Amino acid sequence: xxxxxxxxxxxxxxxxxxxxxxxxxxxxxxxxxxxxxxxxxxxxxxxxxxxxxxxxxxxxxxxxxxxxxxxxxxxxxxxxxxxxxxxxxxxxxxxxxxxxxxxxxxxxxxxxxxxxxxxxxxxxxxxxxxxxxxxxxxxxxxxxxxxxxxxxxxxxxxxxxxxxxxxxxx
Amino acid sequence: xxxxxxxxxxxxxxxxxxxxxxxxxxxxxxxxxxxxxxxxxxxxxxxxxxxxxxxxxxxxxxxxxxxxxxxxxxxxxxxxxxxxxxxxxxxxxxxxxxxxxxxxxxxxxxxxxxxxxxxxxxxxxxxxxxxxxxxxxxxxxxxxxxxxxxxxxxxxxxxxxxxxxxxxxxxxxxxxxxxxxxxxxxxxxxxxxxxxxxxxxxxxxxxxxxxxxxxxxxxxxxxxxxxxxxxxxxxxxxxxxxxxxxxxxxxxxxxxxxxxxxxxxxxxxxxxxxxxxxxxxxxxxxxxxxxxxxxxxxxxxxxxxxxxxxxxxxxxxxxxxxxxxxxxxxxxxxx
Numbered sequence: 155x156x157x158x159x160x161x162x163x164x165x166x167x168x169x170x171x172x173x174x175x176x177x178x179x180x181x182x183x184x185x186x187x188x189x190x191x192x193x194x195x196x197x198x199x200x201x202x203x204x205x206x207x208x209x210x211x212x213x214x215x216x217x218x219x220x221x222x223x224x225x226x227x228x229x230x231x232x233x234x235x236x237x238x239x240x241x242x243x244x245x246x247x248x249x250x251x252x253x254x255x256x257x258x259x260x261x262x263x264x265x266x267x268x269x270x271x272x273x274x275x276x277x278x279x280x281x282x283x284x285x286x287x288x289x290x291x292x293x294x295x296x297x298x299x300x301x302x303x304x305x306x307x308x309x310x311x312x313x314x315x316x317x318x319x320x321x322x323x324x
Numbered sequence: 325x326x327x328x329x330x331x332x333x334x335x336x337x338x339x340x341x342x343x344x345x346x347x348x349x350x351x352x353x354x355x356x357x358x359x360x361x362x363x364x365x366x367x368x369x370x371x372x373x374x375x376x377x378x379x380x381x382x383x384x385x386x387x388x389x390x391x392x393x394x395x396x397x398x399x400x401x402x403x404x405x406x407x408x409x410x411x412x413x414x415x416x417x418x419x420x421x422x423x424x425x426x427x428x429x430x431x432x433x434x435x436x437x438x439x440x441x442x443x444x445x446x447x448x449x450x451x452x453x454x455x456x457x458x459x460x461x462x463x464x465x466x467x468x469x470x471x472x473x474x475x476x477x478x479x480x481x482x483x484x485x486x487x488x489x490x491x492x493x494x495x496x497x498x499x500x501x502x503x504x505x506x507x508x509x510x511x512x513x514x515x516x517x518x519x520x521x522x523x524x525x526x527x528x529x530x531x532x533x534x535x536x537x538x539x540x541x542x543x544x545x546x547x548x549x550x551x552x553x554x555x556x557x558x559x560x561x562x563x564x565x566x567x568x569x570x571x572x573x574x575x576x577x578x579x580x581x582x583x584x585x586x587x588x589x590x591x592x593x594x595x596x597x598x599x600x601x602x603x604x605x606x607x608x609x610x611x612x613x614x615x616x617x618x619x620x621x622x623x624x625x626x627x628x629x630x631x632x633x634x635x636x637x638x639x640x641x642x643x644x645x646x647x648x649x650x651x652x653x654x655x656x657x658x659x
Contacts, residue, residue, distance in 0.1 A: 159330060176330035176372065179359070199360050203426060212400075212429045218359040219430070222330050223352065223374050270425055278404040281420040281562065286409045302562035303424020 161225035165190060166234025174221045181205045181216035184231065192233040192261045196305070203304035206262040206269075207231050213269025215303075232261030235268065243324040244268050244317070253317035255308030263304045267318045270300040274322065292322045326368045336378040336504055336536060343373060343534040344506040351375045351536060353396065353435035356427050361440065365449045366456065379434060379538060383407070389544030392502075395434030395537045399490065400425070402433055411545040414552035414571045418493035421556040424563050434537035437491050437501070437517065440528065441484035441593075442565050444468060455482050455525045469629040471565060474639050476592040477627055482525030485590050486518055487565050489556060492589035494540065495597050496571035497549050502539040505532060514540070518594030525593070548575040548583040555650045556589070557642060566590035568642045574654040576610045586622075586647060591639060598622045601647070610655040615648045 158173040163180075165188060172187050181198070184190040184207070196204030198217045205216040208230040216229075235242035244267045247253070254260045274292045282299045283290055290296065297318045298311070306314065333339045343349045348370035352358060361367045380394025383405050391407060402408060403419035419428065419436075431439075445451045445463035452460040464472050464483050472483040491514070499514040517529050531537075552573035558564040569589035575582040584605045586598040604618035623644070628637040 157329075176328055177325045177362075199363065200356060200427065203424065206426055213426050214430050215356075215426045218356050218427075220330075220352070220355060220359065220372075223332070223355070223376065266426065269429075273400070273425065276404070278400065279409065279416065279420060280425075281417070283420075286413055286416055287406070299562050300425055303426050 159222050161222060163221070163224060163226070164228045166229070166231055172221075176220065176222045178221045179217055180207070180209075180219040180221045180224060180229070183221040184216060184229070190231055190233060193231045194258055194261060196259065196262075201305070202259070202262075203266055204259050204262040206265040206304065208265055208269060211272075213266050230265070232264045235264065242268065244271070244321040247317040247321035247324070248314075251313045251317040251320060253310055253313040254306075255310050259304060259306045263301070263306065263314055266301060266304045267314075267321065270297070270318065271322045274300070292319070294319060297322075325362050325365075328369050329371045330374065331371060332374040332376075333378055336375070336538060339373050339375050339378050340504055340506055340534050340536050342371070343536075346371055347533060349373055353379070354398070354431040355435075356423075356431045357435070357439040361447075364447055366440075366447060375536060376432075379432070379536075386541060386544075391542045393433050393540045393542065395432060395502075395539055397433045398429055399423070399431045399433070399436055400428040402490075403428065408542075411550060412493075412497055412542055412552070414493040414496055414549070414554045414573060415490070415542070417554035418489040418556075418569075418571060421554055421566075421569070422489040433490070433540055436488055437494075437514075437537065437540075438529065438531075439488055442471065442487045443484040446484060455484055455521075458524065458526055464631070465629060466631055466633075468633045469631045469635050471567065471590065472629055472636055473592045474626045474628045474636060474643075475588075475596050475623075476520040476594070478521060478523070481523075482521040482593065483629055484521070484525065484593060486528065486592070486594050488595070489554065489566065489569060489589060491518065492569055492587045492595040493552075493554055493571040494542075495595040496552065496573055496585040496587040497545070498543055498585075500541040500543070501537055502541065503531065503535050504538050505535040509538070511541075515595075515597055521593045528593075546573070546575070546583060548573040548585060551575060551654055552585070553650060553654060555646055557646055568639055568646050570643075570646050570650050572647065572650045572654060574610075574651060576655050579609055581605045581608050581610050581614075584651075586619075586651075588643060588647075591626075591643060598647075600624075610651075612648060612652060615651045616644065619644050619647045
């Protein structure tokens with residue numbers, strides 16, 4: 155009964171046209187329709203963060219987003235973070251700090267870290283910010299809290315926190 | 325997932341009319357809870373009516389010194405708003421205690437209030453659940469009831485808890501919910517929005533099909549509300565639902581409780597305003613003994629679940645400890 159709906163989404167800087175069944179998540183549209191497989195499907199229920207992308211500049215979960223509702227949106231995946239052949243500072247920091255083991259959660263971790271660092275720079279508080287109206291200092295406790303939506307079953311957390319800490323000072 | 329159609333109206337009235345015309349249609353806002361339920365088969369709508377372009381994403385000052393929060397304001401923006409952080413600290417803290425950074429960027433103010441219980445049996449259509457289907461029994465009463473209610477329950481009825489942190493804080497600050505329905509606009513005090521299960525646990529709120537939350541108004545902050553906070557106790561340090569939570573506002577003058585608000589999460593089918601404890605504390609000395617006696621009076625009516633898989637009697641001392649330490653912190657002692 156459902157018919158497809160045409161939409162245009164900018165993915166990693168390139169406008170992409172596609173027709174989607176309304177049930178299609180942004181995650182499935184990226185992976186199965188557009189061939190962007192850096193965005194990973196972990197739990198598909200918003201619990202693991204492997205599908206994190208930047209949507210209009212903010213980190214969101216692609217598995218809980220309907221593609222049809224994001225016509226005209228700008229999506230950046232871990233593939234699209236590099237500029238002019240240079241890796242993004244967060245990606246560089248993940249490499250330098252060995253902030254992964256199997257790597258499956260890594261693209262989501264990196265996108266989430268880019269969003270988290272940006273949120274902290276805007277002064278957005280977190281649950282562990284001691285003074286809600288004060289300055290935000292991105293220490294290890296803050297980073298762990300702000301990255302809690304990204305699970306790593308290899309438990310590379312210690313190095314992930316180090317990578318985010320290093321990148322946030324770049 | 326069963327097929328559905330998708331509509332994106334440009335006016336709020338159109339969105340309301342679309343639902344009024346189709347009993348199986350649903351609003352789509354942030355989608356964080358709805359998408360999960362579509363995948364699980366908990367809901368099977370005929371149509372999704374996207375309200376993201378018809379609800380405000382602005383937080384406006386009200387003439388009385390309060391704030392009007394558009395229903396479309398993302399949770400992260402609400403928690404970060406300098407006016408909310410300064411004047412309604414419990415509201416900002418409650419949002420930050422919930423979900424993850426990604427989910428707070430997606431979830432809307434209106435949708436947060438209308439999220440469904442995280443009872444594992446409700447989310448699993450292969451198990452009986454009286455909240456999904458009135459003709460079925462409750463699996464939690466004989467099962468895993470760790471996250472379930474101790475207050476406001478009915479014999480053999482639903483023991484699901486409301487999962488929102490934000491709603492608990494809004495109850496403590498006496499927010500007003502602006503609703504547009506098929507018959508026009510109306511205002512509902514937040515304390516009356518959510519229901520106890522009674523004889524129809526399928527209904528979480530008093531809203532009728534087609535009612536759209538358009539805004540949430542925060543009244544001008546009282547001295548107690550300016551001195552408020554949110555304490556959440558959970559099984560892990562972050563990204564988990566509450567076992568017990570408390571939004572508490574306190575004004576102490578000359579060692580005496582001048583004003584106090586206590587709302588509890590994780591204990592009932594709705595955010596639980598602890599009116600018995602509040603009444604017991606007003607005009608009394610701000611001491612641990614008084615705090616403990618007041619919350620004990622509130623918990624007189626509690627009926628914890630003793631299930632074969634471990635019940636939730638632990639919530640009685642947990643509520644007491646949480647509320648007493650939070651009051652102590654706000655009174656100026658060490659939390």
